[in-house]
Every structure is written in C-alpha cells, then in structure tokens.
Amino acid sequence: MPASGIEVLFEGRNLVRLLGGLWTSLWIALSAMAVSVVLGLPMGVLMTSRHRLVKLVLRIYLEAIRVLPQLVLLFVFYFDLTLVTGVNLSGELAALIVFALWGTAEMGDLVRGAISAIPRHQYQSAAALGLRPTQVQFHVVLPQSARRLLPLAVNLVTRMIKTTSLIVLIGVVEVLKVGQQIIDRNRFDFPDAALWVYATIFLLYFLVCFPISRLAQALERKLDL
Amino acid sequence: MTVPPVLRLEAVRQQYPNGLVALDRISFEVAKSEVVAVVGPSGCGKSTLLRCVNGLEPIQSGTIALDGAIITGPGTAWSKVRQQIGLVFQNYELFPHLTVLGNLLLGPLKVQRAAKAEAQVKALALLDRVGLADRARDYPRQLSGGQKQRVAIIRALMMEPQVLLLDEITASLDPEMVREVLDVVLELAGEGMTMLIVTHEMSFARAIADRIIFIDAGRIAEQTTPEQFFTAPQTERARQFLNLFAFAPPPGHHETAGAAAVQTEESSATTSDSNSLELHE
Numbered sequence: 001m002p003a004s005g006i007e008v009l010f011e012g013r014n015l016v017r018l019l020g021g022l023w024t025s026l027w028i029a030l031s032a033m034a035v036s037v038v039l040g041l042p043m044g045v046l047m048t049s050r051h052r053l054v055k056l057v058l059r060i061y062l063e064a065i066r067v068l069p070q071l072v073l074l075f076v077f078y079f080d081l082t083l084v085t086g087v088n089l090s091g092e093l094a095a096l097i098v099f100a101l102w103g104t105a106e107m108g109d110l111v112r113g114a115i116s117a118i119p120r121h122q123y124q125s126a127a128a129l130g131l132r133p134t135q136v137q138f139h140v141v142l143p144q145s146a147r148r149l150l151p152l153a154v155n156l157v158t159r160m161i162k163t164t165s166l167i168v169l170i171g172v173v174e175v176l177k178v179g180q181q182i183i184d185r186n187r188f189d190f191p192d193a194a195l196w197v198y199a200t201i202f203l204l205y206f207l208v209c210f211p212i213s214r215l216a217q218a219l220e221r222k223l224d225l
Numbered sequence: 226m227t228v229p230p231v232l233r234l235e236a237v238r239q240q241y242p243n244g245l246v247a248l249d250r251i252s253f254e255v256a257k258s259e260v261v262a263v264v265g266p267s268g269c270g271k272s273t274l275l276r277c278v279n280g281l282e283p284i285q286s287g288t289i290a291l292d293g294a295i296i297t298g299p300g301t302a303w304s305k306v307r308q309q310i311g312l313v314f315q316n317y318e319l320f321p322h323l324t325v326l327g328n329l330l331l332g333p334l335k336v337q338r339a340a341k342a343e344a345q346v347k348a349l350a351l352l353d354r355v356g357l358a359d360r361a362r363d364y365p366r367q368l369s370g371g372q373k374q375r376v377a378i379i380r381a382l383m384m385e386p387q388v389l390l391l392d393e394i395t396a397s398l399d400p401e402m403v404r405e406v407l408d409v410v411l412e413l414a415g416e417g418m419t420m421l422i423v424t425h426e427m428s429f430a431r432a433i434a435d436r437i438i439f440i441d442a443g444r445i446a447e448q449t450t451p452e453q454f455f456t457a458p459q460t461e462r463a464r465q466f467l468n469l470f471a472f473a474p475p476p477g478h479h480e481t482a483g484a485a486a487v488q489t490e491e492s493s494a495t496t497s498d499s500n501s502l503e504l505h506e
C-alpha cells in the first residue's frame with residue numbers, strides 16, 4: 001500500500017510541534033496586539049487633538065508604517081539593525097517590535113476614526129453639564145468610541161495572526177517553519193506529506209481566525225448604535 | 226440695592242472663526258423667575274446666543290454676567306458656571322451608552338461629587354414628575370423623541386441650575402409629542418424657574434413668556450411683551466416674520482397679521498405647532 005503521507009502527522013511529536021509553532025505565532029501576535037492597544041489609545045486621542053505638530057508627526061508615522069510592507073520592516077529590524085548598531089535581536093523580539101509598531105499605527109488610526117465619529121453635540125451636551133474636557137473624554141467620548149472600536153480591533157487581531165506567517169523569513173520557528181521541517185525530514189519516505197502538513201496548518205489558522213472574525217461580526221451587530 | 230438679574234448681557238458681539246458675525250450689540254437682562262422667549266428667522270443667531278451664554282462659543286466683545294458676576298473674562302471657571310446654567314438642545318443629545326438614570330447621574334456624580342444614593346432619589350423623583358418613572362433603566366434609543374427630550378430637560382435640572390436655556394427643544398419632535406414636552410416647560414415656569422427659551426412655537430412663546438426678544442441678522446430688532454409683539458409688532462421685519470406663521474394674510478392687511486398668527490392658538494396648540502414645524506423644515 002503506498003503511503004499517503006498522513007501518517008507523518010501522527011509520527012512522534014509532530015502534531016505537538018505544529019501546535020507549538022502555532023503558539024509562537026499566536027504569542028507574538030497577541031503580545032503585539034496588547035502593546036498596540038496600550039499605545040494606540042493615546043496615539044488615537046492625540047491624533048484628534050488640536051496640536052498640529054503632534055498630529056503631523058503621528059500622521060507621518062502612520063503613513064510610513066502603512067506604505068512599507070511588513071516583510072521589509074521585519075528585515076530592517078532583524079538584519080539591518082544588527083549591521084548598523086551591532087544590537088542583535090532574536091527573531092521573536094524583532095517580530096514583536098515590528099508587529100507592535102504596525103499594530104500601534106493601525107490601532108491609533110482606528111481610535112482616531114472612532115473618536116471623530118462622535119458628534120460635536122455630544123461634547124457640547126457633556127460640557128454643558130459642567131464636565132471638564134478630560135471628564136468629557138473619559139465618561140462620554142471614549143466609552144462611545146470603544147463600542148465602535150471593538151469589532152475593528154478584533155479584526156486587526158486576525159490580520160496580525162495571519163501576517164505572522166512572514167516571520168518564518170527571519171528565522172523564527174513558528175507553525176510554518178515547523179511544517180517545513182517536518183516535510184523536509186520525510187521528503188524521501190513520504191513525498192506527499194507536504195499536502196497533509198499544509199492542510200493541517202490551514203486548518204489550524206482557520207480554527208483560530210474564524211471564531212475571532214465571527215466574534216468581530218457579532219460585536220458589530222450587537223453594538224450597532 | 227436691587228438684586229442683580231440672573232443674566233445680563235451687554236453689547237455682546239460674537240464672530241465665528243470664518244469671519245461671520247453671528248451676534249452684534251446684544252444687550253438684555255433676565256430677572257429671577259422671568260421667562261424670556263427668543264424668536265427670529267432661521268440663522269439669525271439664536272442658537273449661537275445660547276451657546277455664548279453657556280461659554281460654548283467665545284465672544285469677541287461685550288460682557289455676560291451671571292448673578293452679577295461677569296463670566297466672560299479670562300479665567301472663568303466654566304465648569305462651575307455651567308452647573309448654574311442648564312442647556313437643553315434641539316436633538317436631546319442624551320448619552321447613548323448610558324441608561325436614562327446614568328444620563329441623569331453623570332453630572333451630579335462626576336461634577337458635583339454628590340452622594341450616589343441621594344442623587345438617585347432625586348433622579349427618580351424628577352423622572353416621576355415627567356411621567357417616566359418606569360424608564361430609568363432603559364437606554365435612550367428605547368425612548369420616543371418626546372420622552373428623550375423630557376429626560377434631557379430633567380438631566381439639566383439635576384444640576385439645580387439658576388437658569389435654564391432651551392434651544393428649540395420641540396423642533397425635532399413629531400407634532401403629537403410637542404405638547405408633552407411643552408407642558409413640562411410650562412410647569413417649570415409656574416414654579417418660578419428662570420428660563421431663556423428659543424422657540425419656533427409662537428403660540429407657546431406667547432403663552433409662557435414674560436418678554437419676547439426678536440432677533441434679526443444677529444441683532445435685537447425688538448424686545449417687548451408678548452401681547453405687544455404678537456398683536457402690534459413695531460418693526461417691519463417682525464411683521465414679515467410673524468406673517469410666516471399665519472395662513473395667507475390678504476395683501477394690504479398688515480396690521481392684522483400678528484393677530485392672525487395668534488388665532489391658531491385658540492383653535493389648537495398643535496395646529497400652529499405643525500405649521501411652524503413645516504415652515505421651519
């Protein structure tokens with residue numbers, strides 16, 4: 001009976017190793033997202049402030065991050081930084097930094113959009129009650145923005161998780177890398193293993209991202225003001 | 226010594242950043258327990274006037290005094306002043322993320338640092354007064370326009386202001402809801418609440434106001450009693466304005482135009498309400 005290659009998945013600790021790789025991807029994406037939320041919130045608030053210079057600087061940062069492919073950023077932080085400064089970042093750390101920079105920019109823009117969507121009269125009716133500007137932000141503007149923001153932020157998480165597949169190119173052993181290692185090891189015994197390994201990786205990404213994107217949709221419907 | 230008026234405006238001039246002068250040489254007073262109605266054509270500066278009194282728009286010259294103290298100088302503690310001046314908007318502007326009770330408590334708890342239990346008792350009593358005792362836990366989106374506006378009024382009352390500014394609070398309402406809101410305002414007037422009311426409801430203005438201020442193109446064109454204003458307006462502009470609220474005044478009958486506007490009041494309040502609404506749209 002010719003080997004289909006599926007047995008590779010159950011050989012030794014292969015499945016566990018794949019899950020471990022997935023965990024590396026998730027860990028980097030989620031940590032970067034946490035940083036992005038913490039930094040993106042003040043960034044978004046500042047982007048709606050009246051300080052022109054601050055707004056300009058943040059705008060430039062956002063646009064710069066947007067026009068550069070993530071892969072270029074990864075290479076810059078992993079290879080170029082070492083060449084220029086001698087600081088040697090691990091692949092994981094470089095990935096975390098790049099994803100946090102990207103996520104902060106995107107998150108900041110989402111926060112800016114959510115805040116700008118609050119009508120001017122909401123500020124005025126809050127001020128008319130005697131609330132000070134910071135109180136208006138905290139009790140009226142930000143809670144309302146948060147509702148608009150939540151589904152968009154959840155979407156950003158899935159985008160990040162998917163984009164982590166790039167970090168294999170700076171040597172991080174994530175799910176894709178583990179898959180390639182398994183395929184290489186079994187190249188002669190099970191030439192068709194690649195099909196099964198990639199199908200499994202596809203399934204793993206789907207199992208993680210699909211519920212998250214459904215959650216985003218549900219939130220969007222539920223919080224529709 | 227006489228007591229100072231609750232509000233006194235002197236030669237107020239307001240100009241928007243785009244150069245438009247929305248208010249010019251505005252001077253008037255509102256005494257304690259007085260109800261003053263501000264009327265005038267769309268865009269004449271009525272809303273701007275109320276926003277200036279509440280410090281939401283800076284003024285370029287002149288002074289505004291609350292209870293004898295000038296509030297338009299530099300260093301005005303606006304948070305303090307605004308607690309004394311309630312403002313209700315045309316589109317309610319309730320906070321959609323808070324329940325009715327949450328809307329009522331935000332000011333007292335965060336601004337006045339009132340005790341929660343006490344503020345809650347007060348809120349429920351006010352809700353009861355406007356017939357909404359059972360809606361405390363609802364969100365604004367679950368209320369009708371008239372109910373939202375009643376909540377907005379008592380949200381302003383929660384701060385126990387000295388004066389209440391109302392900006393066309395029935396202009397967004399369906400005709401059948403106008404009455405329930407105006408009744409609340411009439412009741413407040415009966416209790417001696419000092420009010421400055423911008424309205425397009427001429428019959429209401431006539432019924433509630435102690436004085437009418439007619440603004441045209443940013444200036445006070447006429448300031449008089451309701452009786453005088455609606456029966457014998459002194460300026461041509463006021464006559465033209467009042468004609469808008471009367472149906473087909475025959476040409477050459479100017480002197481009866483004001484009276485015609487008032488007659489709708491006798492037939493029914495809502496008839497003239499819907500007239501003014503349609504004309505305003």
Ligand SMILES: Nc1ncnc2c1ncn2[C@@H]1O[C@H](COP(=O)(O)OP(=O)(O)OP(=O)(O)O)[C@@H](O)[C@H]1O
Nearest residue numbers: 241242243245247266267268269270271272273274
């Ligand atoms: N933020 C603003 N910037 C520039 N001009 C403004 C602004 N707000 C209002 N205006 C202008 O100022 C004038 C007065 O406006 P205001 O809203 O006070 O009129 P109003 O009497 O309340 O009109 P309405 O009866 O339609 O409510 C109008 O010409 C208006 O276009």
Ligand SMILES: [Mg+2]
Nearest residue numbers: 271272273393
């Ligand atoms: Mg107006």
